[in-house]
Amino acid sequence: MKVDMIIANSFLMTMEGKGVGMIENGAVAIKDNIIVGTGTTQEILSTHRAERLIDATDKVVMPGLINAHLHSAGALFRGMAQDMSHWMQKGLWPLAKHTQEEERVRGSLLSIMEGVKSGTTTFCDFETPMNEIVGNYVKIGARARVAEVVNELPDTIGALPVGELYPFDPATGQRKLQKNICLMEQWHEQENGRITCLFGPQAPDMMSKELLLELKELAEKYNTRLHMHVAQGDREINQMIKRYGKRPIAFLDELGYLDQRLMAVHLTEATKDEIRLLTSKGASMMYCPGAIAIIDGLVPPVMDFVEAGGTAALGTDSAAGNNSINMFNEMKFAAILNKVKRQDPKVFPAWLSLRMATVEAARAIGLDHEIGTITKGKKADIIIVNVDDPGLRPVIGDPIRNIVPNLVYGARGHEVETVIIDGRVVMEKRKLLTIDEKQSIIAAQDVVNQIAQRAHDDIVGSESDLLKMMRADYL
Amino acid sequence: MKVDMIIANSFLMTMEGKGVGMIENGAVAIKDNIIVGTGTTQEILSTHRAERLIDATDKVVMPGLINAHLHSAGALFRGMAQDMSHWMQKGLWPLAKHTQEEERVRGSLLSIMEGVKSGTTTFCDFETPMNEIVGNYVKIGARARVAEVVNELPDTIGALPVGELYPFDPATGQRKLQKNICLMEQWHEQENGRITCLFGPQAPDMMSKELLLELKELAEKYNTRLHMHVAQGDREINQMIKRYGKRPIAFLDELGYLDQRLMAVHLTEATKDEIRLLTSKGASMMYCPGAIAIIDGLVPPVMDFVEAGGTAALGTDSAAGNNSINMFNEMKFAAILNKVKRQDPKVFPAWLSLRMATVEAARAIGLDHEIGTITKGKKADIIIVNVDDPGLRPVIGDPIRNIVPNLVYGARGHEVETVIIDGRVVMEKRKLLTIDEKQSIIAAQDVVNQIAQRAHDDIVGSESDLLKMMRADYL
Incomplete structure (x- = not known):
């Protein structure tokens, strides 16, 4: 089958079943905005041909x-x-x-x-x-x-x-x-x-x-x-x-x-x-x-x-x-x-x-018919998380696997490298592809500068705990 | 005074006094491994000449x-x-x-x-x-x-x-x-x-x-x-x-x-x-x-x-x-x-x-005579934290300042850009300068692979909660 994208060689966490649905050395195939195949890398590569192949070695692939x-x-x-x-x-x-x-x-x-x-x-x-x-x-x-x-x-x-x-x-x-x-x-x-x-x-x-x-x-x-x-x-x-x-x-x-x-x-x-x-x-x-x-x-x-x-x-x-x-x-x-x-x-x-x-x-x-697991037929909302980081190493898989505790107790969010939503790559190498991040931050900062100015007297008048902290050099 | 490094234009949190010792638009001067001056950027730049000037606009400078x-x-x-x-x-x-x-x-x-x-x-x-x-x-x-x-x-x-x-x-x-x-x-x-x-x-x-x-x-x-x-x-x-x-x-x-x-x-x-x-x-x-x-x-x-x-x-x-x-x-x-x-x-x-x-x-x-605050005479253990991040914006300073809560409740650690220890830049742009990070990770991973193999039977014999989770696909 010809598909748009295959993400291969990953720790694939489908989140199917009662647990996390882990497939070691797993792969996902995506066509348009839909997941069209999941399985081991070997299974997927032998049955699909992709426009684009993403190598996810040392990475976790999981539902967004x-x-x-x-x-x-x-x-x-x-x-x-x-x-x-x-x-x-x-x-x-x-x-x-x-x-x-x-x-x-x-x-x-x-x-x-x-x-x-x-x-x-x-x-x-x-x-x-x-x-x-x-x-x-x-x-x-x-x-x-x-x-x-x-x-x-x-x-x-x-x-x-x-x-x-x-x-x-x-x-x-x-x-x-x-x-x-x-x-x-x-x-x-x-x-x-x-x-x-x-x-x-x-x-x-x-x-x-x-x-x-x-x-x-x-x-x-x-x-x-x-x-x-x-x-x-x-x-x-x-x-x-x-x-x-x-x-x-x-x-x-x-x-x-x-x-x-x-x-x-x-x-x-x-x-x-x-x-x-x-x-x-x-x-x-x-x-x-x-x-x-x-x-x-x-x-x-x-x-x-x-x-x-x-x-x-x-x-x-x-x-x-x-x-x-x-x-x-x-x-x-x-x-x-x-x-x-x-x-x-x-x-x-x-x-x-x-x-x-x-x-x-x-x-x-109420969206479980569309998202929440990596399952054939569901929408392709997928993230790729790099576990090759000093804070997430080592990675072991046998006889117990330490990825699940490390994702929850160790990961901080910046390990997410790639974000795919509805089949479209929205972030890659931690860069948002769809908007100008810098510009959007500046726009929000400008707005807040103005609000803070307009609100100045009301904040001062509130005599809040924060204002007292500010005056005492705690902020 | 001629110094090795000045970090300027920062939110300087000296941690002196009873609170956080914030100096807006603050600067630090470092010579050898010692902090030789702190104050506003204007004060420091008018009294010191530096080999290297680090611009810390939109950054917090604080003790390591x-x-x-x-x-x-x-x-x-x-x-x-x-x-x-x-x-x-x-x-x-x-x-x-x-x-x-x-x-x-x-x-x-x-x-x-x-x-x-x-x-x-x-x-x-x-x-x-x-x-x-x-x-x-x-x-x-x-x-x-x-x-x-x-x-x-x-x-x-x-x-x-x-x-x-x-x-x-x-x-x-x-x-x-x-x-x-x-x-x-x-x-x-x-x-x-x-x-x-x-x-x-x-x-x-x-x-x-x-x-x-x-x-x-x-x-x-x-x-x-x-x-x-x-x-x-x-x-x-x-x-x-x-x-x-x-x-x-x-x-x-x-x-x-x-x-x-x-x-x-x-x-x-x-x-x-x-x-x-x-x-x-x-x-x-x-x-x-x-x-x-x-x-x-x-x-x-x-x-x-x-x-x-x-x-x-x-x-x-x-x-x-x-x-x-x-x-x-x-x-x-x-x-x-x-x-x-x-x-x-x-x-x-x-x-x-x-x-x-x-x-x-x-x-x-018992090291407060050397470290813990950004104070003239103490050792130069200093970090630079970038607050120009969607997760740490906006930044306001008046009439209250939101940097302190955001550093504690919002920052994740990856916002630290530069680490200076004993006057030496050990990390810059998030890259460790003193060791080969990749190689060190691989060395640790290799070691754990071997330990996991040697420990295999003992882990299986432990019948721990984790082993049960592993078998039930929760890990």
């Missing part, structure tokens, strides 16, 4: 990583809200209130570049203005599953007041909903299917029951999923009890929200009973280890979710919280934070991190 | 990182003992027992290369055979503070038996002690003072009281410190109670061990009272967040140690446990694991991680 939850524009505020209390009110809000939509679009490209350069091929981006941000994914050539942020909070609300019940503004809700519908109409299944759309109710406490039901109905109509923060913190629980006398998951259950369409983000405050309810109904969990550790000092109950039979995926959340849109970072944190939470080194082994960033993630976001 | 505890030869077994119980007995021992001394020397170079390439300039290496391993530090040009591992355990003991009291063999103890003394005699203060030596009692449970006292006396005689694991696990506590009826720290106190000379590693099991005792006597703590999280699923009480007024330093421990000899990894883990332990995002701020890898580390290992 899936970032199941991020807010890409958060990169604008990277490093500006850590080690503090009230990170949203005192850290981000004084900056965010001075930020314009086109500036958010520029900022989002930083997150996407960082992600692709560390092996992410699919981004579940939950952001506004998504109708414009989606253009970044088109340009860079990444796969994206995107939602516009929908809530019913009046624009004048500012940082969310603590304690009081939020006011809802139905007109604002409808305006934001229309943007999400417009996104769906314009972009769903576009770019050869590389762009797909979700509905994005921000959280159960941030809109009326009516709007939640409208979104649910739309998700059914367009046969897509709902990307939504659920049980993400005390504040949400308090709002829901005050408004409805119920915790969020019980409330969502009454609304008929708990099914396979629900991609529930964080679940930091979910109890074991609530988790059993979620998993029994088929909802999936988006787990963001780094962000929740840095912002809240907590480890969400992902192990309970997995033990209850649920499907969970890893996400970076926002660079404004986590500082990092690098799934290698996230895989490592997931494993280590859960070992520490359970005080057991066997908990959350390396292979589970790899699965939650590939095959399980694909299932959790 | 100090890895306060590692076992460098552990890189031989990277990724071969994670996610399992009995990591020492079933993971490492089946390999270690088939490993020869010259093979350990080759393996150690992997750790050192990984460390230097991620900004480490000083290595507190606790390893055997140190008389030979020290040659790697000489060759690569790093600063090292080294100890030979001394214990009194018979060579035939193998993996330490659980439950029984270890037998001691005084002849073995004396043989190992002589190697440590020989190291001290041959290498202490050599290579322009770049190599200094410590005594290395492995742990209080692994030798007789008599040998411990002999080591203490030698440390006094040579006016150096003792690098020693203390309260590192249940097993040690049980041995000490069984043998002496005392917990290790109380026992060491009776022996007069608790003073400034003691560099106590791990302290995983130390109580608050024991920590107060240690800090009141001036002993320092070597804290290895990643290794202890992966091996034990625990977070040692470093915050208690700091709150009790003690001096603590970060270390990577062995790549056989931690998988990583990268201090950027360690800085991030230290901050995040302690936030989670205390369930408070304000705990262990980024600046504290930076200090525990530089100025506090220098104090903890």
